Amino acid sequence: MNTTFERLRAILVKEHKLPLDRLTLDAPLESLGIDSLGTVELLWHVEDAFKIKLPSEPVDLPTLGDVVRYIDELVAGEGRAAAPADAVAPSLRAS
Amino acid sequence: MRRVAVSGIGVISPLGNSTAEVMACARAGRSGVRRLEMTFASRLAAPIAAMARIDDGHGIDVGKVRMLDRFSLFALLAANQAVQGSSGALAGIDRARVGVFVGTGMGGTHTMDDGYQTLYGEDSDRIRPFTILMGMHNAAAAWIGIEHELRGPNMTYSTACSSSTVAIGEAWMRVASGQLEVAIAGGSEAPLSPGSLKAWEALHTVATMDPEDPSSSCRPFSKNRSGMVLGEGAAMLVIEPWERAMARGAHIMGEIAGYGQSNDASHITRPSVEGQAAAMVAALQAAGIDPQEVDAINAHGTGTQANDRTETAAIRAVLGDRAGHIPISATKAMHGHLLGAAGALECVLSLLAMQHEIALPTMHLQQPDPDCDLDYVPNMARDGVAAQVMLSNSFAFGGTNAVLVLRRARRAIS
Numbered sequence: 001m002n003t004t005f006e007r008l009r010a011i012l013v014k015e016h017k018l019p020l021d022r023l024t025l026d027a028p029l030e031s032l033g034i035d036s037l038g039t040v041e042l043l044w045h046v047e048d049a050f051k052i053k054l055p056s057e058p059v060d061l062p063t064l065g066d067v068v069r070y071i072d073e074l075v076a077g078e079g080r081a082a083a084p085a086d087a088v089a090p091s092l093r094a095s
Numbered sequence: 096m097r098r099v100a101v102s103g104i105g106v107i108s109p110l111g112n113s114t115a116e117v118m119a120c121a122r123a124g125r126s127g128v129r130r131l132e133m134t135f136a137s138r139l140a141a142p143i144a145a146m147a148r149i150d151d152g153h154g155i156d157v158g159k160v161r162m163l164d165r166f167s168l169f170a171l172l173a174a175n176q177a178v179q180g181s182s183g184a185l186a187g188i189d190r191a192r193v194g195v196f197v198g199t200g201m202g203g204t205h206t207m208d209d210g211y212q213t214l215y216g217e218d219s220d221r222i223r224p225f226t227i228l229m230g231m232h233n234a235a236a237a238w239i240g241i242e243h244e245l246r247g248p249n250m251t252y253s254t255a256c257s258s259s260t261v262a263i264g265e266a267w268m269r270v271a272s273g274q275l276e277v278a279i280a281g282g283s284e285a286p287l288s289p290g291s292l293k294a295w296e297a298l299h300t301v302a303t304m305d306p307e308d309p310s311s312s313c314r315p316f317s318k319n320r321s322g323m324v325l326g327e328g329a330a331m332l333v334i335e336p337w338e339r340a341m342a343r344g345a346h347i348m349g350e351i352a353g354y355g356q357s358n359d360a361s362h363i364t365r366p367s368v369e370g371q372a373a374a375m376v377a378a379l380q381a382a383g384i385d386p387q388e389v390d391a392i393n394a395h396g397t398g399t400q401a402n403d404r405t406e407t408a409a410i411r412a413v414l415g416d417r418a419g420h421i422p423i424s425a426t427k428a429m430h431g432h433l434l435g436a437a438g439a440l441e442c443v444l445s446l447l448a449m450q451h452e453i454a455l456p457t458m459h460l461q462q463p464d465p466d467c468d469l470d471y472v473p474n475m476a477r478d479g480v481a482a483q484v485m486l487s488n489s490f491a492f493g494g495t496n497a498v499l500v501l502r503r504a505r506r507a508i509s
Binding site: 015016017033037040041044047048 | 157158161221223224225228
């Protein structure tokens with residue numbers, strides 16, 4: 001089973017056309033050209049790949065490591081309880 | 096008012112992706128209408144359309160392409176081509192003095208169609224996050240503005256089949272009046288999605304397919320015409336004050352001399368002789384040109400019974416006896432009906448025809464119609480037509496008529 005980070009990197013390579021060697025855990029999303037809009041797109045693919053539903057609250061994810069932790073928490077949470085009925089994509093942060 | 100020059104042209108069309116390709120195709124009377132190969136074609140009564148072809152080497156960054164509906168990609172490619180061909184129209188200019196004016200009838204219809212397919216066809220809620228940004232009508236204009244850092248007015252016009260004629264006309268007014276120094280103006284349309292094709296079919300305005308030769312299914316002004324054939328693509332102009340273009344030694348491809356509009360205010364689809372004539376008169380008045388100076392016309396010429404009959408009568412009403420003595424080209428027989436981009440492509444073809452001193456043919460004109468009794472340049476281009484002034488007609492559902500007056504490029508009148 002691939003790790004969360006490996007699966008996230010696969011999404012970034014395939015969907016965001018990013019080179020693998022730039023995808024480190026401490027890489028800021030902004031430095032990869034992923035702004036607030038790009039984050040919405042990334043998390044949409046994450047929902048698909050990890051079979052999770054994202055909560056509607058805004059979320060601050062400065063680095064890829066933060067995204068990995070966010071996904072792991074959600075996956076663990078979904079294991080404990082069903083996703084809230086009103087779960088939708090996260091709101092766009094003002095940019 | 097200042098004279099306005101066309102100093103750049105870009106085209107992505109069923110007749111080719113450069114002015115040279117488009118002109119060679121149109122001059123030879125080659126049709127871009129083809130049988131549709133898509134899987135969905137089996138559900139269409141007339142599986143034909145005029146498709147634009149773009150290869151992967153178009154130079155737009157892949158990261159950007161995934162945010163573009165097909166109509167925005169067409170628009171951006173055509174705009175880039177126009178800017179590149181303008182010999183530096185944007186060099187050193189205050190970008191707040193440059194506007195973008197784009198016409199589109201249907202906007203990002205592929206994107207919206209895909210979204211509905213997910214929602215209803217697949218019973219899934221997984222709508223892609225960029226659906227709104229790709230589907231919105233002003234996406235094409237916005238991306239052109241972003242690409243070239245143009246901070247002036249960024250406008251989108253949606254008046255069905257006259258959209259891009261309106262866009263060019265509105266841009267012309269801004270440049271002629273001095274409000275803007277340069278404008279990128281034109282139109283884009285990508286209406287060949289399943290939902291759109293089926294919706295057009297339901298309206299009963301599309302041509303039946305000629306089983307012997309599908310490419311000849313659109314037959315403007317021919318008695319056996321049966322309707323329009325949908326097409327896709329984009330055409331963009333760079334326009335600027337004549338004196339500015341001259342001063343920087345630009346290659347001037349023609350002049351936008353006037354623009355007029357009218358509204359039928361009578362029926363949502365049925366065209367009106369009075370409405371169409373009023374738009375032609377308004378355009379000529381704006382240009383300060385007498386109807387007797389009109390040397391040629393690119394007709395709206397859709398190939399529907401109603402339009403072609405009505406347009407013939409409207410041209411007669413405006414030009415009187417002269418109507419029967421000038422060439423009138425209906426190029427939609429070759430490139431199909433690009434809806435919101437049609438007027439821009441036909442404006443380009445008119446400018447090129449004047450440059451090359453030819454009248455473009457109205458192809459597939461097989462049977463004369465007593466109600467369509469003008470000189471439509473049937474089936475073969477005519478050389479040696481030194482037109483100085485042309486009209487480019489665009490008439491739309493909704494009754495929104497728009498006409499451009501175009502002048503052949505001439506060096507300074509001094």
